[in-house]
Amino acid sequence: MARIKSTPRQISTPSAPTSPIAVPHKPNTHYAEDVFTSSALLAFPIVTVVLSSLLPSDPVKILAYSLPLVALIQAVNILFTSPAPEQVSKSSGNKKKKQAKSTVSTTILGLVLSILLTPFIHLIYILFGAPVTVSIPATFLLSAHTALLALFPILCTFPLDGVTWINIVALKAPLTPAYTAALGTIAGAWLGAVPIPLDWDREWQTWPVTVVFGAYVGNAVGRLVGAVLSGKEKKL
Template sequence: MARIKSTPRQIATPSAPTSATAVPYKPNTHFPENVITSSALLAFPIVTVILSSLLPSDPVKILGYSLPAVALIQAVNILFTNPAPEPVAKSSGNKKKKQAKNTMSTTILGLVLSMLLTPFIHLIYVLFGAPVTVSIPATFLLSAHTALLALFPILCTYPLDGVTWTNLVALKAPVTPAYTAALGTIAGAWLGAVPIPLDWDREWQIWPVTVVFGAYVGNALGRLVGAVLSGKEKML
C-alpha cells in the first residue's frame, strides 16, 4: 500500500502594513475639549477682578447690575461650545436649523430653571450661616450668581433625569468643565466665607464680598481643571 506524504499546512499570517503612519490626535474645537473656546474661562477672571474691586462699596447694587452680564456670558459659552451637529446632506438642510433651535431652547430652559432654583440656593446659604433677617437682597443676589455659575451649564449639558442627577450629587458623573466648574463654585464659596468672622475690620469682609470672590475664583479654576482632565481622557 502506497504511503501518502503529508505536507505541512501553511498557516496564514496577517501581512504587515507597508507603511505605518501615526494618526495625530485632533481635539474637537467644541466644549469640553478645547480650553480656548470656552468664553467663560476667559471672561470670568476679568469679572472676578471687577467685582472684587467694586463690591465693598455697594454689594447689592454691583451684584444686581452684573447679574445680566454673567447670564449673557454663560449663555454665549453654552451656545458656542456645545458639540457641533453632525454633517447633514443638502436635502436635509432643515435638520441643522432644528438642532440649532433645540440648543437655543435648552439654553433658555436652563436659564429659567436656574432662576427658579435661586430661592433654594438662598435657603442653603442661610442653613450654612448666612444672615437670616439682614442682607436678604445681597444673599438672594449671591444665590442668583451661584445658580448661573454652578447650575446653568449643568442644566444645559446633562439630561434632566433622576439617575443623572443622583450621580452628579454623589460625585460619580463624568468629568466635564461644566461639572468641575460647579464643584469649584461650591468649594470656592464655602472657602470664601472663612475670612468674614475674623477680627480684621476690613472693608472687604462685609457679607457677601469674599463669598462672591471665592465662587468666581473656584468656578474659573474648576472649569480649567475640567477642560484639562476631559481633554486627557479623549487622548487615551
C-alpha cells in the same frame, strides 16, 4: 511515460461585502465643551477682578448690575458653539436648523430653571450660616450668581432625569468642565466665607464679598481642571 500529477484547482468564491463595524462613542453633550471652556476661561477671570474691586463699596448694587452680564456670558457660551462632528457630518440643512432650535430651547430652559432654583440656593446659604433677617437682598443676589455659575452649565449639558442628578449630587458624574466648574464654585464659596468672622474690621469682609470672590475663583479653577481632564480623555 511519466505521469503528471494534477493539483486540485482552487475555485475562488466572491466574498460577501463586509459592512463597517460601528464603533461606540460617548454620548454628546448639548454643546461643545471645548469652546465653552476656552471662552469662559477668558471671561470669568475678568469678571472676578472687576467684582473684587467694586463689591466692597456697594455689594447689592454691583451684584445686581453684574448679574445680567454673567447670564449673558453663560448663554453665549452655549449658543455660539458648534455641535459635535458626528451630529452634523451627514445632516441636512433642516436637521441643522432643528439642532439650532434645540440648543436655543435648552439654553432658555437652563436659564429659567436656574432662576427658579435661586430661592433654594438662598435657603442652603442660610442653613450654612448666612444672615437670616439682614442682608437678604445681598444673599439672594449671591444665590443668583451661584445658580448661574454652578447650575446653568450643568442644566444645559446633563440630561434632566433623576438618575443623572443623583449621580451629580453623589459626585459620580463625568468630570466635564461644566461639572468641575460647579464643584469649584461650591468649594470656593465655602472657603470664601472663612475670613468673614475674623476680627479684622476690613471693608472687604462685609457679607457676601469674600463668598462671591471665592465662588468666582473656584469656578475658574474648576473649569480649568475640567478642561485638562477632558483633554486627557480625548488623547486616550
